[in-house]
């Protein structure tokens with residue numbers, strides 16, 4: 001276990017939170033994590049799908065993937081999840097920024113097998129595509145052999161949230177340029193488009209009802 005100070009947000013600590021519920025909300029709202037680790041003394045950061053199962057952070061990938069082999073061998077890792085909520089346009093470029101919610105988790109991954117692997121795969125599927133696990137064909141033993149499913153305990157983590165209006169230097173509010181310049185937040189929202197059927201889907205095949213519910217559920 002690292003020194004607890006390692007996960008203390010030092011830069012702009014007012015944006016930090018130690019609320020585990022908030023961390024869970026952010027993890028449950030995001031879809032992509034960036035996993036950082038070291039391979040042969042070189043840092044690598046790789047985007048992957050993920051899910052949270054209680055206090056575990058889950059990922060899966062090809063057993064032939066460099067990232068997954070390195071992580072399964074116990075290389076220390078950092079998983080970062082970021083949700084971008086808006087662009088913050090301040091009077092100065094220096095204070096212009098982003099609104100966001102982000103989580104960083106540190107630790108090592110372990111390889112899951114048997115029932116815990118199936119449960120993890122179901123959790124990842126249902127996080128990304130709620131309703132799909134029971135509808136699509138489930139993995140064969142050959143497919144499971146070709147897959148590494150990894151879990152990291154969420155014990156060392158940090159949360160940082162940027163929100164609100166621009167934090168301008170007061171002097172910039174009173175200059176001719178600053179006084180007349182529009183400033184504020186341009187929100188960024190995520191939404192699903194209308195489903196596009198694969199050309200091989202027979203016509204008149206209904207779009208599953210669960211896909212319709214996704215529009216209401218995101219971030």
Ligand SMILES: Cc1cc2nc3c(=O)[nH]c(=O)nc-3n(C[C@H](O)[C@H](O)[C@H](O)COP(=O)(O)OP(=O)(O)OC[C@H]3O[C@@H](n4cnc5c(N)ncnc54)[C@H](O)[C@@H]3O)c2cc1C
Pocket residue numbers: 006007008009010011012082083084098100101102103104157158159160
């Ligand atoms: C979408 C987005 C865009 C950003 N753009 C910029 C940018 O352009 N320039 C910039 O300087 N910073 C940016 N940040 C903030 C950036 O992520 C860092 O927090 C910041 O650069 C300070 O880094 P540091 O290593 O000095 O942090 P420190 O405060 O020294 O980090 C100490 C500990 O705090 C935690 N921590 C730090 N940052 C985060 C975070 N974002 N989320 C969760 N935990 C964290 C980690 O556990 C870390 O080990 C951005 C963040 C997000 C989410």
